[in-house]
Amino acid sequence: MFEKTVQEARLLSPLNDFKLVTQPIEIRKDPLTGRRCRINLERAKRPKQAAKTTDMENIVEASLAKCFFCAENLEKMTPMFPEDFPERRIKVGTACIFPNLFPFGGFHAVGVFSNDHHLDPNQFSPKLLEDCFKGCLRYFEQVHERYPEIKYWHINWNYMPPAAASIIHPHVQLTADPDPTSRLQEFIRSSRSYFDREGSNYWSDLVEAERNKKERFIGETGSAVWITSFAPEGNSEVVAVFTGISAMTNLKKRGLGDFCGGLSRILKGYYVLGVQSFNMTTFSGPCDEDLSEYYLLNAKLVSRPNPKRFYTSDDGFMEKLHHESVVETMPETLAEKLREHF
Ligand SMILES: [Zn+2]
Secondary structure (H helix, E strand, C coil): CCCEEEEEEEEEEHHHCCEEEEEEEEEEECCCCCCEEEECHHHHHCCCHHHHCCCHHHHHHHHHCCCCCCHHHHHHHCCECCCCCCCCCEEECCEEEEECCCCCCCEEEEEECCCCCCCCHHHCCHHHHHHHHHHHHHHHHHHHHHCCCCCEEEEEEEECHHHCCCCCCCEEEEEEECCCCHHHHHHHHHHHHHHHHHCCCHHHHHHHHHHHHCCCEEEEECCEEEEECCCCCCCCCEEEEECCCCCHHHHCCCCHHHHHHHHHHHHHHHHHHCCCCEEEEEECCCCCCCCCCCCCCEEEEEECCCCCCCCCCCCCHHHHCCCCCCCCCCHHHHHHHHHCCC
8 A cells, every 4th residue: 555666866966975875755645646756854954045044135145155056066066976977967068967966856967057146937938948057958868878767857947945946056857766756647648548539649639729728828930839838736837748749858850949949938938927936846747758640749838826925825724735726817818028039
């Protein structure tokens, strides 16, 4: 009844003279629903920059004092990949990828965009995004070469503390797992049943329907199609669907530039709308299989409350415990506003 597996994260830790340390992570399954949860007690020790100040105006300045991700500290204070990896840290342009010091999976890394300690959402240029995401793909490939069973790759982004970022300095988190997350599994399964039932690809049908309806269609950047969700899970929810590919593996050859170009526009739109905090993730099929007959790679963004001294969380009992969202924006109005940036 009580099922769990243990993953081990390996990193050369700055807290231990860059010697190899391992941290166990328990992946437990809810006995009734199978929903997964991850436990790493080490994470409780991670520093949270927002805790140092109660004043929003000073949050950026205060967090600057001892930031692990600023250039003068990054080399000294962030971990490195263990010796069996080809690079201790992966560098592409201004981006730097290294292991997460407080991982919640065996393969959990951090991608810092640049030496800029704070960037507003409108300051993420396509190039800044693309260099960082190129580094992410390189990490995933290096993991998969060594551990072929690690086939589910995700680029995740918590921007600012209300979105659960413990460090203000802009960064993404890379997670790679042997199994899909609970949500990804649900997406893939439901897409498969839709295919069996309707004889077509849900994601292609969705893009087609939204393109015809024009109500929630934002725009296209090459192979990436941008829409707002009909029934959002969060405020200001935007979805990107990648035509023709089911996994991030293919993104390097085709689509990464398209994705970054579109994402940069969405973030400009968020900025204009006053969004100062958001989450983003990618939902990629397994890296070594082509599911594109019934599943397409997609990504999702939701806004979070703006960082200020006291804010009301958007994660209440309905979201946190009932897994149903209460949303404050009409998807159709949001699409109309974001369309201006395409
Ligand atoms: Zn910094």
